[in-house]
Amino acid sequence: MAKAYTPGLLVTRHKKHRIMRRLPIAGDVQVKVDDMVKADDTVAETNLPGDVHPVNLANTMSLPAADVVACMLKSEGDSIALDEPLAQSKGMFGMFRTIVHSRFEGTVETVSPVTGQVIIRGAPLPVQVRAYMSGRVVGVTEHEGCEIEADVAYAQGIFGVGGETQGCIRVATVAHDQELTADLITEDMAGCVIVGGARMTVESIRRAMEVKAAAIISGGIDDQDLKELLGYDLGVAITGRESLGITVIVTEGFGEISMADRTYAMLREFEGREASVNGATQIRAGVMRPEIIVPLDAAPSASSDAKFEEGQLETGRMLRVIRDPWFGMIGEVSGLPAEPHVLGSGSKARVLEVTFPSGEKAIVPRANVELIEE
Template sequence: MGNAFTPGLTISPHVKIRKTRRLPVKGEVVVRAGEHVTPDQVVAKVDLPGTLAVVKAANILGCGPDQLEKFVLKKAGDPVKKEELLASRTVFFNLITNNVTSPIDGSLEYISKLSGNIGVRGMPKPIFCHAYISGEVVEIMEEEGVVIETYGALVQGIFGVGGERHGKLLWFDNGRSVLTADMLPEDLEGKIIMFPGKIDGSVLYAAEKKGLLGIVGAGIVDSELMGFLGYDIGVAVTGEEDIPFTLVLTEGFGDLVMPERTAHLMRALDGHVAAINGATQIRAGVIRPELIVPGYETKEDLHVNSSELKPGVRIRLIRRPHFGEIGTVHELIEKPVEIATGSKVRVLSVKIGDKIITVPRANVEILD
């Protein structure tokens, strides 16, 4: 393939952001196109059908399935309450009465002549779809959801856990490369803390106690994160973890620091209100965790991701033994070169400080 490198993630102070907010099944959209919405606002809702409870009515009544209908006191579609009588049969010279009652609140869905069962559908469960970010509704998908648009800052992470939240951003940089629990400032409740280095596992436990809503850091040691969660994340689909905060990693796993450009932007975002989501999916239809500050504007030059590798472009190396190092492309070497593993691959040379090294093109990420 022509472009064998991984494109960088979006780190931008001002960019158009569109979010599709869709119900899991068809329902009702409750906002109009052009309307300005806030993060907590409901934009669409649906009543999910309740679960089906099956009552073995014919068995209880002591009749054949084909006789059931004449003992049933309700018809399909009727609302029923828990313990309400559904069917009744008096036998043995009117001395014994067998009753069938509803196990749940809901509505009678069917009476089966084949099995002799009665199905009662539970009360519908309302599902609400919130706006998540503030912005303008630019598209309505009938019965499905909406598209919300805003301009603002966007930082895409590489991996995250925890779902959608929003809170006030707090930049914290004490000059250390690792953030530990004892370094955390007071008054963190409802905030999202951003740190340019590695997050120590102790911070996760402290975050829970201090009411932090979000943590954004460069890296974490995998075994510390999994230890906190209490299980190993297997398949890389996250966002549904039952934890009280959201974690977004911008670089990956291990001792890592953010590139200056990312740290610079985050520093500038201190004090703003942001939406954060740790949901990650690494596969076709990739989803990256994110931090969004709607409405953020800056007078600084806007950085735009280049999609082309060429001499002079700043890149980060994303594989050991140079993982995390940043440099500039020195030369794109055309012919495949044999690397230390014995594989012949397309490479480039990169200038890091005053040294020049050769690395596979597949193992670099464009920063500029």
């Protein structure tokens, strides 16, 4: 095996990107094939069934469950307002009737003669699905959703929090290895996607939230800062539903680590353009990484010549070490010994030799490197 596959994060200046926009339950799709949509256009809409409130009438009226149906003033399917009479007991000789008023607004869904329970369903909750990415509608599934395609520049982050958002790219730092601090964030960055270099501090994120930025992207973050930001220690990397009011993406990892030069250069190039950003991360089977999508006006004429086969480990390729002791360092593959090597830990594993820009060489397990896609 001269070649070995080591996955990396995708960073590319051009890619045909397709996204699926789907409703949680059946509803109306409001676009047609070949429509051009903007990122914040609504493409589909539906009403989620409202909340369900059970009311135990049998107990409230001290009746056997089977008698509840006869006492109902509203039947199944009727709508009911707050404090409207829901049921009335027969009373004694027509006197001493008890009237039960509804404490909920909605429709009477079921009246159960077994449990004496009435289920009132609240008003439906409207759900709108936005396009998220500007592009062309290429497919519509009736009542379910649509597919949107666009030529984009695309960068994957390693980890993020917060959901889908969009805004103009603004680069706040001057270099890819400059720390993103609070003083670099200014009032005019409202609604923007702020790009930093190396580690971002919790103060800078707070500042970005203050100026109402849409997203903040940088190379790394300290775990302690993330914990402070979220208010809890993140246990499992399944994110995207946080309600911070800002989407945070790190492109490289935790700790003091600078953004890959290439990613930084690309984002710098697209400064001022609209970008769609999603922090949702899911590191499980069906891995999902945060993404930064910059829709392009037209596909660039020639894509970079593919020097290397995608995903193949070969001598001369650039890679990043993703585990200590050389965590975050970028180097070039200088050797691919075929035989497994005994590591300092005592384990035997397949390794490669990497040469760092300083000229220093190191032996690293193949599992601990990540290719930088060119």
